[in-house]
Amino acid sequence: MTPAIEAIDVRRAYQLEGLEVQALRGVSFTIEPGAHVAVVGPSGSGKSTLMHLIGGLDRPTGGRLLIDGRDVAGLGPAELATLRNETIGFVFQSFHLLARTSAVDNVALPLVYRGLGAKARREKARAVLERVGLGHRLDHRPNQLSGGEQQRVAIARALVTDPAVLLADEPTGNLDTANGQAVLELLEQLNREAGVALVMVTHDREVAARARRRIHMRDGVIEQDESDAPETGDEIWERP
Amino acid sequence: MRLAEAWRVASAALRANRLRSGLTMLGMIIGVAAVVVLVALGTGTKNEVESQVEGLGANLMFVVPGKVDFNSAPTASPLDNTDLNDVVRVVGDRDRVAVTLTSGETVRAGRNSAFTTVLGVMETTPKVFVRTVAAGSYLTRADVDTGRRVAVLGDGVARKLFGERSAVGQQISIAGVRFRVVGVFAPLGQSLGVDRDSEVHIPISTAQRLFATNRIDAFAIKAPDNDTIGTLGDRVVAELHKRHPDTEFSAVTQDQILGVLGDILGVLTTVLAAIAGISLLVGGVGVSNIMLVSVRERTKEIGLRKAVGAKPRDIGIQFLLEAVLLTTIGGILGAVLGVTASLVTAALSPVPATVTWWSLALAFGVSAGVGIIFGVVPAQRAGKLDPVVALRTE
Incomplete structure (x- = not known):
């Protein structure tokens, strides 16, 4: 089976006012399809950079990075965009919903860039919104939704393209505890039921503890990569 | 992304900022209306003068002493x-x-x-x-x-x-x-x-x-x-x-007089159109400016669109269409205003005004062209935005 993400000695350097800053100093790991991984670490540890690389928003300056089996090194901005559209679903801390745009249109947005017709987009978006429990909020705009609902719209948007990887950057950071819990449960449920790999960047210990695997970042390298247990199909069923 | 979709997105973006879109359009409206009105006045004057010369009679020729040009005193x-x-x-x-x-x-x-x-x-x-x-x-x-x-x-x-x-x-x-x-x-x-x-x-x-x-x-x-x-x-x-x-004697035919007058008034009309064209250009710069502001303001949206799969070209086309839509609607409104103003002028004052189709076509073409030319730079800038940087913008 093709790994969802495969990183081999991935490096990322930035030029900051003539100075080279090493954000990632050689990171290697593999994320299998259906995995549930938390990337944790203090700010400046390189976890955001890693997140951008995994999401195909950025390319490494060294090493090899394969997203769904495709080496991103040879891809231009347009090809990267297509790769993101087809394999990655993003969930952001601040939701990033389009204002003045209904929930269903927000969810359908990625399908616009697939060239899908308006009717097909709406059908698909409605189905996904129903799946995240917002079937009754289709035509509501972000400012008419609660924070938890907004994040669920964002999750629906991430799911609408049937991605291989769901990439969540502090998905509960802007939510209260109850809504945060609900969003986490939804993400975990999707991970279990849809088989989509869930990669979550967080510095919330409790959130990280719920993942089956935690990658600890510090100073641009992986400090620790711990897994609870072998990820078997049986175990998924045994989880509470 | 389908072009129809891009149009929809562009028009939605313009509607979302009605006042700003309206003010930007105003520049185009005034520019286009100025072109249409000034060309109408120039053409109307030319037609009137020509009809006056023709109204003297047909197949006329004037024989006068001296050379007929604009440098010599009458003989x-x-x-x-x-x-x-x-x-x-x-x-x-x-x-x-x-x-x-x-x-x-x-x-x-x-x-x-x-x-x-x-x-x-x-x-x-x-x-x-x-x-x-x-x-x-x-x-x-x-x-x-x-x-x-x-x-x-x-x-x-x-x-x-x-x-x-x-x-x-x-x-x-x-x-x-x-x-x-x-x-x-x-x-x-x-x-x-x-x-x-x-x-x-x-x-x-x-x-x-x-x-x-x-x-x-x-x-x-x-x-x-x-x-x-x-x-x-x-x-x-x-x-x-x-x-x-x-x-020396000169025989000047009516056609020659018409030709000379027509040339002079034609130049006059062209100059008027060119002056009005400057305001169209200024309007275009306004469009460009607003588009740059719009790109900056919507950096986050651009980042999000890119994250979910928009190619640089998709984003570029979206913003270019926005500019073109802005100038084209402005052009249409300006043309309507210009035609109305010309007709009212012709009806209520002795100043002749004849609306010409070429001025409408020109003004419309120029305004759409202005949209493309002045929309390209902001659109390119939007298309090239780094999604990582764009998403980080708050």
Whole structure:
């Protein structure tokens, strides 16, 4: 089976006012399809950079990075965009919903860039919104939704393209505890039921503890990569 | 992304910022309206002048001493009655020849007076030019041959001297000499800046005696048709040159006058359009500026769109279409405003205005073009935005 993400000695350097800053100093790991991984670490540890690389928003300056089996090194901005559209679903801390745009249109947005017709987009978006429990909020705009609902719209948007990887950057950071819990449960449920790999960047210990695997970042390298247990199909069923 | 979708997104973005879109459009509206109105005024003036020249009569030619250009002063006329006979012989028909001897004179009737252009003419004038007598009759051959003191008044002169009373049969004095009014012209209005209702026609023979001269200022010849007008002119000029070897003569046809005037007014129209075009350009810069602001303001949206799969080209097209939509709608509204303003001007003022389709097409094309040209830079900037940086923007 093709790994969802495969990183081999991935490096990322930035030029900051003539100075080279090493954000990632050689990171290697593999994320299998259906995995549930938390990337944790203090700010400046390189976890955001890693997140951008995994999401195909950025390319490494060294090493090899394969997203769904495709080496991103040879891809231009347009090809990267297509790769993101087809394999990655993003969930952001601040939701990033389009204002003045209904929930269903927000969810359908990625399908616009697939060239899908308006009717097909709406059908698909409605189905996904129903799946995240917002079937009754289709035509509501972000400012008419609660924070938890907004994040669920964002999750629906991430799911609408049937991605291989769901990439969540502090998905509960802007939510209260109850809504945060609900969003986490939804993400975990999707991970279990849809088989989509869930990669979550967080510095919330409790959130990280719920993942089956935690990658600890510090100073641009992986400090620790711990897994609870072998990820078997049986175990998924045994989880509470 | 489908183009139809891009249009929808672009128009939604414009609607989302109604006031700003409206103000930006205003620049385009004013620019396009200015082009349409100024071109309409230029064209209207040109048409009016041309119709005035054509309204003088058909197949006309003017024979004057001197060279006709815009650098030389008018030449004192050496022409006299002998030349008239020669010209009539060459033309072969007295009815096709008109003469003028012009002088500015004050005309009086009782206590009233009017400053007029007194023209010494022959009875052939109405056969050469389009000139309608509204009351009484025009001068006769006998008037001209015997030098009678009779006059035909322009409408304006008749009104000034006699008000609403009939002028025909009344006495007037020109340069202190008494004349009898035999006719009054139908009103003609202004023609090429000359008030043609302030003319007084008297027999050429009487005029020569009155002004103590044998001079004739100019001939006007009506050619049988437009094809022979050139050769006829050459023959007349050659004949006159024989008698006056030291003087140059020019035969100017109506078409040549039309050509020169048309050229001048055409340039005028072009200059007006160009000046208006500047405002269109300024409007375009405004569009560009607003688009740059819009790109900056919507950096986060661009980042999000890119994250979910928008290619640089998709984003570029979206913003380019926004600019084009802005200028095109502005162009349409401007064209409507321009046409309305032109029609109102033409209807409510003496200023002629003729809306031309090419100015509409030009203004519309230019505004769409402005949208593309001034939209490209912001669109490219939007397309090239790094999604990582864009998403981080708060």
